[in-house]
Every structure is written in C-alpha cells, then in structure tokens.
Amino acid sequence: MEGIDLNPKVWFTIPIMGGIPVTDAVCISWIVSAGLIIFAVIVRFCIFPRFQDIPRGFQNVLELLVEWVYSFSRDAVHEFSDELAPYIGTLVLYLGFANTIELFGLRPPTTYIVITFALSLITFFLINFYGIKKKGLWGRIKNYGKPVPFIAPIKVLSDLAVPVSLASRMFGNILGGLVVMELIRKVVPVVAPAFLSIYFTLFDGLIQTYIFITLSLTFIGEAIE
DSSP, X not given: OOOOOSSOOEEEEESSTTOEEEEHHHHHHHHHHXXXXXXXXXXXXXXXXXXXXXXXXXXXXXXXXXXXXXXXXXXXXXXXXXXXXXXXXXXXXXHHHHHHGGGGTOOXXXXXXXXXXXXXXXXXXXXXXXXXXXXXXXXXXXXXXXXXXXXXXXXXXXXXXXXXXXXXXXXXXXXXXXXXXXXXXXXXXSSHHHHXXXXXXXXXXXXXXXXXXXXXXXXXXXXXX
C-alpha cells in the first residue's frame, strides 16, 4: 500500500521571491473556503430575500442551525455569546466541510497538523483575549495563582498545552479515519468503502467538528469564570 505522507505535498510554486511553494493542504483549504463563500453569497442574495415569516424547507434548516449555534455558545460563555457565535458558526461550517471533503475525492486539510494547529492558535488567542476582557490583564494573571500561588506554573503550562491538545486531537482522529479508509479500499475496493465512509469520513468528521467547538467554548468559558 502506498504510504500516507504526513507532510503536505507541493502542488505548485508561485514564481516570486525565489519561489513560494503552495501545498495541497493550503489549496484544499482554499477550495473549502471558496465553497463556503459561494454558499454564503447564494444564501444572502438568492435565498435570504425569499425568507418568509413562517420558515419552510431550507429556510427552516438555516434558522435551526443559527439558533443552535447561538444557544450552544450562550450556554458556555454567556455574556460574550453574541460575539463568539459567528466564529463558532464559521468553525462548524469550515470544519464540517473540511473534515468530510474526502467524500469528494480530496484529502481533508485537517489531516495535516499545520492546519489544525493554526485553528487551535485562533482559539488560544480568543481564550486569552476574552479572559483579559472579562478580568483585565492583572486579573487574568492573578487567576493563575488560584487557589494557591504555587500552582501558577502548572496552570501556565496547562494553558500553553491547549492549542497542542486541540490540534493533535483533531489531526489524529481525522488522519486515523483516512488511514482506515485507505486500508479498506486496498482490501475490499468495491461496495464496502461506500458504506464505511459514512462512518469513517462523514460521521467521524462531524463528531470531531463538534468536539473541537465544544472544547473551544469550554476553554473560553473557563477563562472568563
């Protein structure tokens, strides 16, 4: 069986500054982002003007999704939910599409640690941003010394481990699903992959999306307590 490379493959090089390599992880992320932008434009200019007071069909699905994202954010971060809900909603759409894009014959960009780590760094920034916004810089620093000062170094290390933990969890699970599906395709190339991809690609991808947003909101919620 052909090995699965953990490093992104260079698809093409931009001929400036001595050549800038563009990897498959970046290109597929662009494809995911472009798909979401097109979807957003269609919804805004073609579907949104046709919304009715009593939602039906696709309008009902959209309203349920938006309501769930705001409710889910509110349960975790309370006062900052209206600010964070758009970010969480974007994560739901991006990760939901990126984690399951293997169904369209492309390798999920989240099977590369650089992509999941970049997303985790955004969450890490928001954890500290809202922690400082809620308590002030000095209050955020003092929080590391509770309940007793000598545990401060441990809490600092725990916070620094958050992006590594978030990135590694999603990377490992999505990559694991990819490896399993590749093995199945080699052993049973007909019929079985189509059925098993429902779990290893679709179900697992959506579950990992849910876990990522849940942990992101949990860590932010802890920072503002």
